[in-house]
Every structure is written in structure tokens, then in C-alpha cells.
Amino acid sequence: MKFTDTEIVQVIPEEDHSYKGRRLRQSIEEIQDKDDEFYSLINNVIVGEDQKGKIMDQMSTVAFMRKLNEQKLYMSLALKTIKVVGNYSERVEDNKRQKVVLTYNQSAKVN
Amino acid sequence: MSLEKITTTNIWMRLVNTEYDNLNSKELELKFKSIYLEETGELYEGDISIYHSSESEVTSKLNSGYDGTALLLSNNNEEKLYVINQGTTNLADWKENIKGPFAGKSEKQAEATRTFVDDTKRNFGVGDGVETISLGHSLGHHNSSMTGISDDTFDEIYGVNGLQISPVEAYNYDFNFYDAVNVHFGLRGKNDIYEIPTNELAEFTKEFYADAPVKIHQYISEDDPLYAVTEKAGFVTFGDVTKVDTKLETDGIKELVDDIPDDVIASFRDLAIDYADADNKGGVNEVVYQLLGVQMEYLEGIEGKADLLKWYAMHNDEVDETMRALKDNLPPLADKIRLISQNADTIFGRLYEAGYIDEEQKKVMIEEIGNLDEGLTKILGLINANVGVNEESWSVALGGDIATFLIGKEIAGSLTESIQNILDSGTLDSLKGIKDSHSINELLNAMTKGKKSYIGKDLIYTANAGGGEAIKVNMTAALKMYRKGAMLLDEKRTAIVRLEERLNEEIAISYREEKYKVLDGINHIEASPKSFAYERGWMHRYPLYEVESLVVDEHIEPLRNADMDEEVRELYKNVESGHMMLEDYRKAIEELFRKEEEVAQMFDLVRGF
Incomplete structure (x- = not known):
């Protein structure tokens, strides 16, 4: 006579994946640094070089609006990083836990 | 392209001006190429x-x-x-x-x-x-x-x-x-x-x-x-x-100098330098300090004899310092002021005729220099008669409280009033223009005609926007922004590519690797199921039964919601719109100077270095 039993097995050990968040944030910061340099360049020309007139007013407005949008984008990138790394970590750790089906049979010793 | 162009006036003078910025080699090379482009409309292609x-x-x-x-x-x-x-x-x-x-x-x-x-x-x-x-x-x-x-x-x-x-x-x-x-x-x-x-x-x-x-x-x-x-x-x-002639509105300064005796010029020059230095630092107190070494803060609040006695008794170090400074600094200053006072009509008369100062400033200067002369002579007399400095004990012996009071009163009163009147007249600001004529810029601007001029180290183009309104565009800054801005946007694009690579590496590829590790683990279990069952204590968990087989019910989910595609797309779009912003800026400037073909050419070439 046979019957089956199930167990959940940790196939490989658990791990902490938070370092991935740090690495992604570092890459995003590199992009942000370039933006900061870009706006500082524009600001130096507009303010530092004392540029005036319609062209610079327009440039100043466009740059300001861009900066606002980019700040929103960086905010959403920060939240997304948490979500992506969280989903990844959850899925990877779930995969490591597998269901095992054990089939038991009567031992030969009984006969 | 020939090296001859390096010694065209505007190029070499701007290079000399740039040297004052103490740039490092890389920055200087860039600046050299910028100046060359701005002045010739060509790219410097040599080594x-x-x-x-x-x-x-x-x-x-x-x-x-x-x-x-x-x-x-x-x-x-x-x-x-x-x-x-x-x-x-x-x-x-x-x-x-x-x-x-x-x-x-x-x-x-x-x-x-x-x-x-x-x-x-x-x-x-x-x-x-x-x-x-x-x-x-x-x-x-x-x-x-x-x-x-x-x-x-x-x-x-x-x-x-x-x-x-x-x-x-x-x-x-x-x-x-x-x-x-x-x-x-x-x-x-x-x-x-x-x-x-x-x-x-x-x-x-x-x-x-x-x-x-x-x-x-x-x-x-x-x-x-x-x-x-x-x-x-x-x-x-x-x-x-x-x-x-870099200042058309004034006579050359040489003619003016030629009319004034040498020793007066020397005195006036020294005083003007002290005044200007002090004035840059701040106000009358600083002027008095620069000229006499006296801290005016010490004398504030001294209005009567009682205040004076208090100052003398409580702050002997300040009294000592003040009298010592006066004894050292007053005689040479008084000599200079006297010389200028004696020649005040000639000096300020010529400065007025040459256009450096106005009539009111001339009047104030003659009157106040006279007052300063009178005040300083009075103080000098009081000091000589009443103050003895003992060099060994480093102490100041005062001949009388009254003398100290009078000295303090004279400095705090008539001297500062005269200096204040001189500062208020704006004469010194007017005379500051003299030193501007030693600059490279004034000469460059005087020699440059048409729409071009120079401010600081930069080339300026001036357009007429209609209605008499002049629009100045700093071409050096505009070209720098166009070149460096594009460079930064390209660097941003490279940084976005790196983010994509990292996302791929840390999430997508890493997920596949993790999946293979799990599959490996499953294979390992299924390869020797009984050993695994023994290890876990499942083999004989039920009396009279033993594990016959063990199967892993393999279940690996695909990775979902772990990308940033939308955000990355947005980042790339921003790079493109950044380039468009720079192009719009370029077009606006080109439109402003549509008759100057070299403007478009400069923008074309500036990204070549």
C-alpha cells in the first residue's frame, strides 16, 4: 500500500538582495549628476555671465520646467527601484522554496 | 590655417588676458581653441x-x-x-x-x-x-x-x-x-x-x-x-x-600728469591707492584705519571728558595702540596731504578739465583736502606736545587728559567728516576708471568695431532688436553652453545605457542565474532522492513505511514587474529634448545675427574640439 506526502524544501539558502538596490541607485545618481552639471552650466551662463533678454528668459523658463519634470522622474525612479528590487527578491526567494512529493510504500521488513 | 593668425591683435591679447586665470593645461588648451574659433571662425587643427x-x-x-x-x-x-x-x-x-x-x-x-x-x-x-x-x-x-x-x-x-x-x-x-x-x-x-x-x-x-x-x-x-x-x-x-585712445570722453592721462609736479603725483597716487583699498573693504572707519592705523571703534561713544577718562582707565591698551599708531603714521600722511592741499587747485582743476571728475567733485575735494590738512596739522601739534612713547616699557605717557580728548575728538569729528564728504562726493569712484585703462579689455574694446565687444574674458555680440533696444549676447558663454551642454547630454545618454546594462545584469540576467541555481538544486535532490529523504529524516517517518520515490514539483514563476522600461524611455526622451533646447537656443542666436555668417559657422565648429 502506497501513499504520498508533501514537504516544502528550501532548495538553496536565502540571500539578501538589497545591494542590488544600492547599485541601481548609484547608476541613477550618475545620470542625475550629469543633469546637475547641465543645469549648473546653463545657470552659469544665465546668471553668472549676466545674460539678459528674451532668448535667455525663454531658455531659463524651459530649463526650469525641464528640471521640474526631471525631479518628478527621479522620484519615480527611486520608488521604482524599491519595487523592482523587492519584486525580484520576492520572486527569487519564492523559487528557492519548492514542493516535494514523497511517495511512501510499505517496508519490506513487514513481510 | 597658419600660425600667423595667433598674433592677430584680438587673439594674442585675449590669450594674455586668459593667462591671469591660471588655468591648467587642459583648460587652457580648450580656452585657446575657443578664442581661436571666436576670432577666426575657424577650428584650430594643429598640435x-x-x-x-x-x-x-x-x-x-x-x-x-x-x-x-x-x-x-x-x-x-x-x-x-x-x-x-x-x-x-x-x-x-x-x-x-x-x-x-x-x-x-x-x-x-x-x-x-x-x-x-x-x-x-x-x-x-x-x-x-x-x-x-x-x-x-x-x-x-x-x-x-x-x-x-x-x-x-x-x-x-x-x-x-x-x-x-x-x-x-x-x-x-x-x-x-x-x-x-x-x-x-x-x-x-x-x-x-x-x-x-x-x-x-x-x-x-x-x-x-x-x-x-x-x-x-x-x-x-x-x-x-x-x-x-x-x-x-x-x-x-x-x-x-x-x-x-581708449577713453574718448576724457583727455589722455599723460597730459594731465605732465602738468602736475612729480612729488605731488607720487603723494596723490599713494593716497589714492590707500583710499581705494580701504574703500573696497568698507567705509570711513576702514579709510581712517588704512591711513592712520587707528581703530575707530575705540573712539565710538567718547563724547565727553567722563567717557575719555573711562576709556583711558579701562582700556589702556587701546589708548596705547591709538597714540602709537598716530605717532607713526600721522607725520608722513600729513606731509602728503599738505603737498596735495597746496596743489589742490591744479590737481583737481586738471582732473575736472580732463573729464575725470565733475565740478561739484572738484569743489568738494579742494575744500575737504584743505580741512584734512588743517585737522591733521592740529592733531600732529597736540601729539608732538603731549604724547611721549616710552620704547622700553611700551607704554604711552600722555601729557594730559585734555590733549587725549582733543586728539580723539579731532579724529572722530572733523577728520571723519571730511573723509565721509570725500567718499560721498563719488570722486574716488570716478577716479577708479583710471586704473581700468591699464586693462587689456579697455584697449581691446577700443580697437574692436561693429557688433563685437569684450566683457571680462568673453566675446560679446550686440544686436539691435528694433525700437533702439540693444541685445547683448555673450558669444563665448553661448558657444561654451552649446558645446559643453551637448557633451553633458551625451554623457547622460551613456549613463542611461549604463543603468540599462546594470538593470539587465542585476535583475534580468541575475534572475536567470538564480533560476538555474534552483534547477541545479532540484536535479541534485532528484538524483539521489533516498539520500535526501534520509538527510531530512523523512525516510522512516511513518512506521512500516519508507520513501519509495521523491519528486520535486518544480514551479518557477517568470519575473514580473521588475523593469524600468517606461522610466528609461523617459530618460532618453529628456536627452533628446535637451539637445532640442540647445538647438533652439542656437537658432535664436543665429536669427538675431542672421547677417553674421560666422555665428552659424562657430556653432557648427565648436563641437569639433
């Missing part, structure tokens, strides 16, 4: 090697304060060495420019100039045959000329508002000249040179160096204060000189 005097050990060892940069430029088998000799620009340095050649400071710098040029040739591995051209301003030009005429260090010299050659300095620097002067004037001792009439010595110097092979080209502002004193100081000018 550039840069060597700064701070890198030259032999030059630094001389401790002369010399500052210079060498540029070895080569293009189409043509090679020339350009040495930019830094001059001096601030007020204190200007004072040194006049005094320096007599004090021997510039002699040392001339030696440093020669040493640096020799070391540069060694460093670049070029022979003595390389054409060597000096570019300099003020003291920088002086150093080039000194070594150029006596040592043949340079083949050609370009100078702007340069300090000219001092025969006394040449006498100390050049042995041949030293011998010739001694023989010609029959000198017995070194100091005898000061006995020779200035004009005779200048004439002899001119003749002695007449055959020097170096070609000197000079541009001098007729309003430059250095030019004004050149002749009076007995300096000698060499080479072809282009004089430029």
Missing part, C-alpha cells in the same frame, strides 16, 4: 603642447614671483613657441610696477623669464632655432622686453600696456650695458647712475639697444596710468607702438 612656469623647477627655484605659460604650436610643418608672460593688474601691483624696476624685483623676473624659456625648449625638445614669440601685459611685457633686447631670448615680442625698460634696471641686469654706461658717463660707483640726468640716460639706453634684433610690437592706451608716468620715470620705449 598644442603646454608648459607652465610652476612645472619648471629651475624657474621656481628663482623665487621671483614670475608666472608664465609656454605654448608650442605646430601645424603643417610650421612650429612656433609662444610664451605668455603674466603681468600684474591690481592696484598694489600697479604701484609695484612703478617701484619694482627700481627695487630690483623685475630684474629677477626678467632672469626668470629667460630661464623659463630655456627650460621650456629643453622640456619640449626643441632647439634654439625655434621661433620664439612673447606675449605680455604690463610687467609681463616688461620682462619680455628686458630679456628680449639684452639676451635675444625672443625673436618677436607683442605687448599691451606694457611697463617699459628702466635704464637703471638694465644697468643692473645686462653686463654689457653696465660697462657701456660706466665708460660713457665716466661712473666710478654703482650709485653714480642716479646722478645722470634721466633724459640723457634714456637717450643712451635707446641708442645702445637700437640694433637689438628682437622685433617689438606694442599697443598702449593713452589713458593708461602706466603710460602716463613712463616718461617722467625715465623709462625707455622700444619697438613699434600703436597708441589707442
Whole structure:
């Protein structure tokens, strides 16, 4: 006579994946640094070089609006990083836990 | 493209001006290329090697304060060495420019100039045959000329508002000249040179160096204060000189200086420098401190005898410091003020006629300089009669409280009032314009016609927007923004690519690897199921039963919601819109200067370096 039993097995050990968040944030910061340099360049020309007139007013407005949008984008990138790394970590750790089906049979010793 | 263009006026003068920024080699190379493009509308396509005097050990060892940069430029088998000799620009340095050649400071710098040029040739591995051209301003030009005429260090010299050659300095620097002067004037001792009439010595110097092979080209502002004193100081000018009236609204300062006695000019110059320095730092108190060494804060609140006694009793150190400063500083100041006061009508009359000050300022200056003279004389009398400084005990003995009170009252009252009136009149601000005429910019602007002008180190284009409104565009800044802005946006794009790679590496690829690790683990379990069951204690968990088989119910989910595609797309879009913003900016400027073809060309080329 046979019957089956199930167990959940940790196939490989658990791990902490938070370092991935740090690495992604570092890459995003590199992009942000370039933006900061870009706006500082524009600001130096507009303010530092004392540029005036319609062209610079327009440039100043466009740059300001861009900066606002980019700040929103960086905010959403920060939240997304948490979500992506969280989903990844959850899925990877779930995969490591597998269901095992054990089939038991009567031992030969009984006969 | 030929190297000849480097010595077109606007290029070499701007290079000399740039040297004052002490840029590193990379920045200077970029600045050189920018200036070349802005002035010629062409890209500099030759090679550039840069060597700064701070890198030259032999030059630094001389401790002369010399500052210079060498540029070895080569293009189409043509090679020339350009040495930019830094001059001096601030007020204190200007004072040194006049005094320096007599004090021997510039002699040392001339030696440093020669040493640096020799070391540069060694460093670049070029022979003595390389054409060597000096570019300099003020003291920088002086150093080039000194070594150029006596040592043949340079083949050609370009100078702007340069300090000219001092025969006394040449006498100390050049042995041949030293011998010739001694023989010609029959000198017995070194100091005898000061006995020779200035004009005779200048004439002899001119003749002695007449055959020097170096070609000197000079541009001098007729309003430059250095030019004004050149002749009076007995300096000698060499080479072809282009004089430029840089302040059309005023007479040349030289004519003004020529009308005023030498000793008055010297006193006035010293005082003006002290005043201007102090005024920059802040107000009357600072002026009094610069002139007399007296801290006006000590005297605040002293209104009666009781206050005075309190000050004397409680703050003896302050009283001591004040009286000591007055005793040291007052006599020379009083002498200068008296000299100016005696000649006030001539000085301020000429400054008014020449357009430097207005009539009201002239009136205030004559009156207040007279009041200062009177006040200082009064204080000097009181100090001489009542204050004895004991050098051994470092204490000040006062002849009487009343004397101290009167001295304090005079300083705090009439002197500060006169100084305040002078400051309020704006005369000193008006006179500050004199030193601007020593700058390279004023001369560059005077020589540049049409839409172009210069502010600071930058090229400005002026357009008429209609309705008489002039629009100024800083072309140097615009080109820099267009070039560097695009460069930064490209770097941003590269950083976005790196983010994508990292996302792929850390999430997508890593997930696949993790999946394979799990599958490996499953295979391992299924390869020896009974061993695994034994390990876990499942084999005989149920009496009379044992594990016959073990199967992993493999379940691996695909990775979901773990990308940033939308955000990355947005980042790329921002890069594109950034480029569009720069292009719109370019178009707006091109539209403003549509008749100037070189503007579009400059924008086309600026990204090429």
C-alpha cells in the first residue's frame, strides 16, 4: 500500500538582495549628476555671465520646467527601484522554496 | 590655417588676458581653441603642447614671483613657441610696477623669464632655432622686453600696456650695458647712475639697444596710468607702438600728469591707492584705519571728558595702540596731504578739465583736502606736545587728559567728516576708471568695431532688436553652453545605457542565474532522492513505511514587474529634448545675427574640439 506526502524544501539558502538596490541607485545618481552639471552650466551662463533678454528668459523658463519634470522622474525612479528590487527578491526567494512529493510504500521488513 | 593668425591683435591679447586665470593645461588648451574659433571662425587643427612656469623647477627655484605659460604650436610643418608672460593688474601691483624696476624685483623676473624659456625648449625638445614669440601685459611685457633686447631670448615680442625698460634696471641686469654706461658717463660707483640726468640716460639706453634684433610690437592706451608716468620715470620705449585712445570722453592721462609736479603725483597716487583699498573693504572707519592705523571703534561713544577718562582707565591698551599708531603714521600722511592741499587747485582743476571728475567733485575735494590738512596739522601739534612713547616699557605717557580728548575728538569729528564728504562726493569712484585703462579689455574694446565687444574674458555680440533696444549676447558663454551642454547630454545618454546594462545584469540576467541555481538544486535532490529523504529524516517517518520515490514539483514563476522600461524611455526622451533646447537656443542666436555668417559657422565648429 502506497501513499504520498508533501514537504516544502528550501532548495538553496536565502540571500539578501538589497545591494542590488544600492547599485541601481548609484547608476541613477550618475545620470542625475550629469543633469546637475547641465543645469549648473546653463545657470552659469544665465546668471553668472549676466545674460539678459528674451532668448535667455525663454531658455531659463524651459530649463526650469525641464528640471521640474526631471525631479518628478527621479522620484519615480527611486520608488521604482524599491519595487523592482523587492519584486525580484520576492520572486527569487519564492523559487528557492519548492514542493516535494514523497511517495511512501510499505517496508519490506513487514513481510 | 597658419600660425600667423595667433598674433592677430584680438587673439594674442585675449590669450594674455586668459593667462591671469591660471588655468591648467587642459583648460587652457580648450580656452585657446575657443578664442581661436571666436576670432577666426575657424577650428584650430594643429598640435598644442603646454608648459607652465610652476612645472619648471629651475624657474621656481628663482623665487621671483614670475608666472608664465609656454605654448608650442605646430601645424603643417610650421612650429612656433609662444610664451605668455603674466603681468600684474591690481592696484598694489600697479604701484609695484612703478617701484619694482627700481627695487630690483623685475630684474629677477626678467632672469626668470629667460630661464623659463630655456627650460621650456629643453622640456619640449626643441632647439634654439625655434621661433620664439612673447606675449605680455604690463610687467609681463616688461620682462619680455628686458630679456628680449639684452639676451635675444625672443625673436618677436607683442605687448599691451606694457611697463617699459628702466635704464637703471638694465644697468643692473645686462653686463654689457653696465660697462657701456660706466665708460660713457665716466661712473666710478654703482650709485653714480642716479646722478645722470634721466633724459640723457634714456637717450643712451635707446641708442645702445637700437640694433637689438628682437622685433617689438606694442599697443598702449593713452589713458593708461602706466603710460602716463613712463616718461617722467625715465623709462625707455622700444619697438613699434600703436597708441589707442581708449577713453574718448576724457583727455589722455599723460597730459594731465605732465602738468602736475612729480612729488605731488607720487603723494596723490599713494593716497589714492590707500583710499581705494580701504574703500573696497568698507567705509570711513576702514579709510581712517588704512591711513592712520587707528581703530575707530575705540573712539565710538567718547563724547565727553567722563567717557575719555573711562576709556583711558579701562582700556589702556587701546589708548596705547591709538597714540602709537598716530605717532607713526600721522607725520608722513600729513606731509602728503599738505603737498596735495597746496596743489589742490591744479590737481583737481586738471582732473575736472580732463573729464575725470565733475565740478561739484572738484569743489568738494579742494575744500575737504584743505580741512584734512588743517585737522591733521592740529592733531600732529597736540601729539608732538603731549604724547611721549616710552620704547622700553611700551607704554604711552600722555601729557594730559585734555590733549587725549582733543586728539580723539579731532579724529572722530572733523577728520571723519571730511573723509565721509570725500567718499560721498563719488570722486574716488570716478577716479577708479583710471586704473581700468591699464586693462587689456579697455584697449581691446577700443580697437574692436561693429557688433563685437569684450566683457571680462568673453566675446560679446550686440544686436539691435528694433525700437533702439540693444541685445547683448555673450558669444563665448553661448558657444561654451552649446558645446559643453551637448557633451553633458551625451554623457547622460551613456549613463542611461549604463543603468540599462546594470538593470539587465542585476535583475534580468541575475534572475536567470538564480533560476538555474534552483534547477541545479532540484536535479541534485532528484538524483539521489533516498539520500535526501534520509538527510531530512523523512525516510522512516511513518512506521512500516519508507520513501519509495521523491519528486520535486518544480514551479518557477517568470519575473514580473521588475523593469524600468517606461522610466528609461523617459530618460532618453529628456536627452533628446535637451539637445532640442540647445538647438533652439542656437537658432535664436543665429536669427538675431542672421547677417553674421560666422555665428552659424562657430556653432557648427565648436563641437569639433
